[in-house]
Each structure stands twice: as structure tokens, then as C-alpha cells.
Amino acid sequence: MRIFDQIEELANDKKCLVFVLIDEIESLGMSRQRSSASNEPVDAIRAVNALLTQIDRIRRNSNVLIMCTSNMDNSLDSALMDRIDFAQSVGLPGSKAALAILQGCISELSRIGKINDTNGSTDNEAQKRLMKLAEEAADKLSARSIRQIPVLACALAHKKSISLDKYVDFLELAMKEKLKKSDIPKSN
Structure with a gap:
């Protein structure tokens, strides 16, 4: 996950505030429990594990803010959900x-x-x-x-x-x- 190396490199400059946006997080952070139950490929489970590891790695920096979007928040992995400090449902436009x-x-x-x-x-x-x-x-x-x-x-x-x-x-x-x-x- 080279992108996380680049994020960490940016975060090393403590004068910078680094915003990370992961759009449609469900494509990477699908529930491992559901994946196992539905016989998803092992690669899907590995991808979630790798994502969690990388998120933990860059979250150590106090100048990094990670934002994620999802239309399927009920399908996200519970370990990913545990890492969320703040969740906001936007809903449909009025x-x-x-x-x-x-x-x-x-x-x-x-x-x-x-x-x-x-x-x-x-x-x-x-x-x-x-x-x-x-x-x-x-x-x-x-x-x-x-x-x-x-x-x-x-x-x-x-x-x-x-x-x-x-x-x-x-x-x-x-x-x-x-x-x-x-x-x-x-x-x-």
C-alpha cells in the first residue's frame, strides 16, 4: 500500500495537516465476518486486514485526519467501525x-x-x-x-x-x- 507510505511521509512534517479521504470505504472495508460466511475470496479478507493495519499506522500521527464515505455503512467491518471517532449520516438531499x-x-x-x-x-x-x-x-x-x-x-x-x-x-x-x-x- 504505497499510498499510505506517501501519507506517512507527508505526516512527518508536523506543520502540515493531512486529510485522507477514502471514498466508498465499503469496497475495501467490507465485513470480514460476512465475507467469510459468503465464501468471498481470502484476498478480500486480507485487504481489510491490510487496510486496518495501514489506518492504525497513519493514525499515530496527530496531524492526520481520516475521512471515509460509504453508502453501505451496515456492511462495514466491525473493527473498522471501532476506529471511527465520529460518524455523520448525511442522507438524501432535501x-x-x-x-x-x-x-x-x-x-x-x-x-x-x-x-x-x-x-x-x-x-x-x-x-x-x-x-x-x-x-x-x-x-x-x-x-x-x-x-x-x-x-x-x-x-x-x-x-x-x-x-x-x-x-x-x-x-x-x-x-x-x-x-x-x-x-x-x-x-x-
């Missing part, structure tokens, strides 16, 4: 966050010319419809899924450029498709 994601995507699509700038009441109406879409997505879809909806809407539109008002029509269709495919139950 309506304000969903709206910000959609607006950010629309802004970028406008910047590159996929959405024509419109003005007046159409923009206000489109914003109201966007807010409704954000409320539909709230607590049902992940941020990644919400970011996919504007791309799906572009694919549905089949046009080089489209008005904002018309684009929101396609966003509504894309949202319905995404919610239909979602594993999370939808409320009416």
Missing part, C-alpha cells in the same frame, strides 16, 4: 438542495447554449415548476441521481438548443422516469 442542483445544471446548460435564455413570466413559471420538481426529488433521490435528470432531459429533447420553458417539460418527464426506477418508495 428540496432546497435538490433545487440548487437542478438550477446549477440548468445554469451550465444555458452557458453552453443547450438552453436558450428566456425572460419574463416564462422564467418565473419555469422556476415554480423547478421548485415542484425539487420537492418531488427531495428525500427520494440521491444528489447523483438528481444531477442525472438534466442530462436525461437533454437526451429526451433531441434538440441542439431549447427554451427553458420547453426544457422544464423534458425535466418533468426525466424526473418521472428517474422516480419510477428509484428503489425508494414515492409519496403521492
Whole structure:
């Protein structure tokens, strides 16, 4: 695990604060007990052991902060969970966050010319419809899924450029498709 050697080298400079982010820790830190029970390869168990050893090694440095992300925290190894000083569940985006994601995507699509700038009441109406879409997505879809909806809407539109008002029509269709495919139950 050469990366941990590099982390330790950085941590040797006590003037540095070293942040280590391990995204999707479950890919390395899967429960060894579950792995054994499901006849996973021995390599998977060795990987967890090696990860735990390396985490212990770099944690000795007071200037190292290790952060991990997981969508499957219930499948993490118990020894890994014992090493966690603080755990925070983030959850799915609410309506304000969903709206910000959609607006950010629309802004970028406008910047590159996929959405024509419109003005007046159409923009206000489109914003109201966007807010409704954000409320539909709230607590049902992940941020990644919400970011996919504007791309799906572009694919549905089949046009080089489209008005904002018309684009929101396609966003509504894309949202319905995404919610239909979602594993999370939808409320009416």
C-alpha cells in the first residue's frame, strides 16, 4: 500500500495537516465476518486486514485526519467501525438542495447554449415548476441521481438548443422516469 507510505511521509512534517479521504470505504472495508460466511475470496479478507493495519499506522500521527464515505455503512467491518471517532449520516438531499442542483445544471446548460435564455413570466413559471420538481426529488433521490435528470432531459429533447420553458417539460418527464426506477418508495 504505497499510498499510505506517501501519507506517512507527508505526516512527518508536523506543520502540515493531512486529510485522507477514502471514498466508498465499503469496497475495501467490507465485513470480514460476512465475507467469510459468503465464501468471498481470502484476498478480500486480507485487504481489510491490510487496510486496518495501514489506518492504525497513519493514525499515530496527530496531524492526520481520516475521512471515509460509504453508502453501505451496515456492511462495514466491525473493527473498522471501532476506529471511527465520529460518524455523520448525511442522507438524501432535501428540496432546497435538490433545487440548487437542478438550477446549477440548468445554469451550465444555458452557458453552453443547450438552453436558450428566456425572460419574463416564462422564467418565473419555469422556476415554480423547478421548485415542484425539487420537492418531488427531495428525500427520494440521491444528489447523483438528481444531477442525472438534466442530462436525461437533454437526451429526451433531441434538440441542439431549447427554451427553458420547453426544457422544464423534458425535466418533468426525466424526473418521472428517474422516480419510477428509484428503489425508494414515492409519496403521492
